[in-house]
Every structure is written in C-alpha cells, then in structure tokens.
Amino acid sequence: MFPSALTANLTATRGGGAQAIAFLELVSRSPAEMISSTARAARVRAMVDQHFSFVWRYLRGLGVPAAEVDDTAQQVFVIASQKIDAIQEGAERSFLVGTAHGVAANARRADGRRRDLATDTELETVADDAPDAEARTGMREELAVLDRFLASLPDDVREVFVLFELEGLTMAAIAEDLGLAPGTVASRLRRAREEFQEMAKRFQASRGTGRRGAS
C-alpha cells in the first residue's frame, strides 16, 4: 500500500484521482500479489467463458423467468468469483450448479407472482437458425410446452432431467455435482422421463387436434 497521505491527496482530486489511485495500487503490489491476482482473474475469465451458456440455460430450466435470467446468471458468477480461491480446479461446474440452485430459488421467490410461461417465452430470442417465421413460432410453442412441463416437476426431479436430457451431462457428473448417490440420480431421471413422455403424447394429440380443427 502506498502512503495514506498520498491517497487522501489523490482522493481529493476529482476525476483523475480515482484512476491514479487504482494505478498506484496496482504498481504498489508485490510480484507475488500480481501473480496471484492475474492468475485468479484468468481463472475467473475462463470459468465465465466455459460455463456461462450452461449456467444461463440451467437457470431457465430451474424456472428463472426470461426477464431475470441475465441478472441471475451474473449473480451466480459474482458469487463464484468471490469464492474462486476455495473452489478446487476442475470443480467449477459443481460449484456453479450448487450456487445456481440457491440463486434461482431466491429469484423465484422474489418474482412472487406466477408468470405466464408462454408469455415468458415470448420474451426470448429463440431459434436464430430457424428458417422462417413459422419455424420460429413452432420453436416458441415447443419451448413454452417444455417450460410448463419443467415447472410441473418437483425441483429434485427437474434438476436431474435438465442436466441429463437437456444439458447432456453424464449421470456420474450429475451425481457428483448434486452430491447424490448414483441410484438416486437414476430413479429421479426415470421418473422425469416417464412424465416427459406422457406430456409429449398429450402435446402431440393436442397439436393434431388443433391442426385438424384449422384445416
């Protein structure tokens, strides 16, 4: 640290003062501090690059509304960055998954009211690669159905389904990330899949009915 008198002087100097303080703080660091902070920043950066999309979608899968998912994903990474020294190398995803649960629960509580999931899906930018407006509409409809299905599942079943079927994690990885016994993961997945297939049948039937009605 540089002398406090100098800090006070610079603080009093509006504008350039803040920049100069940051500058002096930086150059006053010891080499070990610089190495440590640079390595930490690089690790945080890599964590965001590698896991941001996953965490963002996972939060959606846990029921965080579209309007709040950017904000909530940011909170997850802020927490992880604050804890980065305590997170074992390679265990970042486990930490992020655990943190996402807590943050998502808070976001849902704060949201308070029950949102219309179909309307919520309308807020999203979906299917940039969809060929036309009809395809995009179909994609939105499917996402809305999927959201309603996920919302109907108990939290413990939903998280396993999202991680396995939607995000493609292995069962072993899910067991590790959630701190569950492998058998528990398997039984929750089995239950979720049964319900998913029932829901898909109903969706197909309703879509067929709709199309026949329209023709």
Place this chain on the structure above:
Amino acid sequence: MNEPSRIRLLDSDGEVEKSLLRAWRTRQPTEAARVRTLAAVGVGGALVTGAGASLVPGLPKGAIATTSLLKWLGVAGGIAATAGAAAYVVQQNRVEPAVTAPLQAAPTPRAEMRPLPPALIPEPTAPWQSAPSAVGPATPAPATLPAAAPPPAAASTARTVPASTSSLDQEVLAIDHARHALAGGDMPLALELADAYDARFPAGALTQESAEIRIEALYRSGKRAQADRLATHFLAAHPTSPYVRVIRTLQAGTSAGATAP
C-alpha cells in the same frame, strides 16, 4: 454407472419428444449478457488487455498468463519510478475524466462487485472445495477481484488504443470505469463517465448499463427528481431489463446504497 441413452438419441421415441428437447438448445444467452457478467466479475478489462486467453488463439492459456506476467514484472520497476510523477501531474493538472485516452491508459479498475445477501453465498463444502494448501490457505476470496493486469505499455503510451481493440471492448472499459467511480462514491465522476459513454457510443451495446449507472448516481447524489424522471423513462423503455428490479429498489428508496446486479 450404466448410462442410459438420451431421449433425443433414441430411435424408439417419437419425433415430438426429440423436437421438444432439441428446441431447448436454441436457448442461448446474448453476447451482451456475457460481457456484462465479465465486467461484473472484474475481468471485463481482459477483453482488451489480452490477459484473456481467448484473444490469442493457438497459445495455451498458461503461456499467455505467464507471458503477461513476465512483461509486467520486467517493467514494474520502471512504472513504480514514474508513479510519483503521475501523482504529481494528477494533483497539479486535475486530470479531467474523459472516457478516451486517460481512462484507457489507466489500469483497468475492478468492476464493481455488488454486495450480495450473505444467505446467497454458500459456504465452501465438498465436492468443489479446494483442499487446504501448504502454500496458501483456502480462505474465501476477497470481496472483490482485481481485474487482469493491463500491459504496462499502456501506461507509458497513454493515448493509444490497441488497433485490435473492438468497439465492444472499449465499451466494456468505459462502463468499467463508470462503475468504478460509482463504487468509489464519486457520483459526479460516475455521471460524467456515463455521459461520456453515451456520447461516444450512442448506439452502444451497454446503454442500459450506462443509464442504470446514471440513475443510481443521481439517487445517491440526492437528485431525486431528476433520477425519478430517468428511472420512469428507463422502466417504460426497457420493461424486461435485468436492471428493472435495481431501479425499482432505488426508486422506492429502500436501499439508498443499492447497486446494480
């Protein structure tokens, strides 16, 4: 563990199931959301400094970090020797906070680390927790993270911007600086930097961040009428913004020191 096949890969399941699951993957965060998160965790500056490994394809991340460190260590002495002179210049000239040259030359400040309720921060437990190390204790990280160190050359060539620096990188830096001023309690500077951002990037990707900073700075400066007007306009223009809750909190006056998410 016997790994079951995923539904979307099974032949036995219907196209409806597969189509539903495929639709999930069309959900992607925006680039702006990722950039905002990088800025919030204090590594937004890495976009410009090159400390982020993704800027140098083909080189391993460790090599880049090491190279950056060696460069730093090599010139740190020289920089330290000029620090006193820099302070003198600041005091004498009262450097005006333009967003352009001086800010880009200065070391990237830490992006504001927003205070979070303690309940949101889980205690380190297995399986992700680091084992205690003989080198350093596995204590929680400090409340804020320093940004990646910028190349020292930037300090000496104060008024240049790397040619490869994209507009988005510069936008992140400008917002970083405004947030830093906000976090440091320098509301006039935060307002000036928000204005400077808007003037420089009228159609920028981070205009919501700029607006949120301005609104928060006005509230914290006690300029409530002006802040209310801007807040109302913001909420009408961006009803789904991630900053809606923050701005409503500021409007309600329940948290005078509230910061953005």
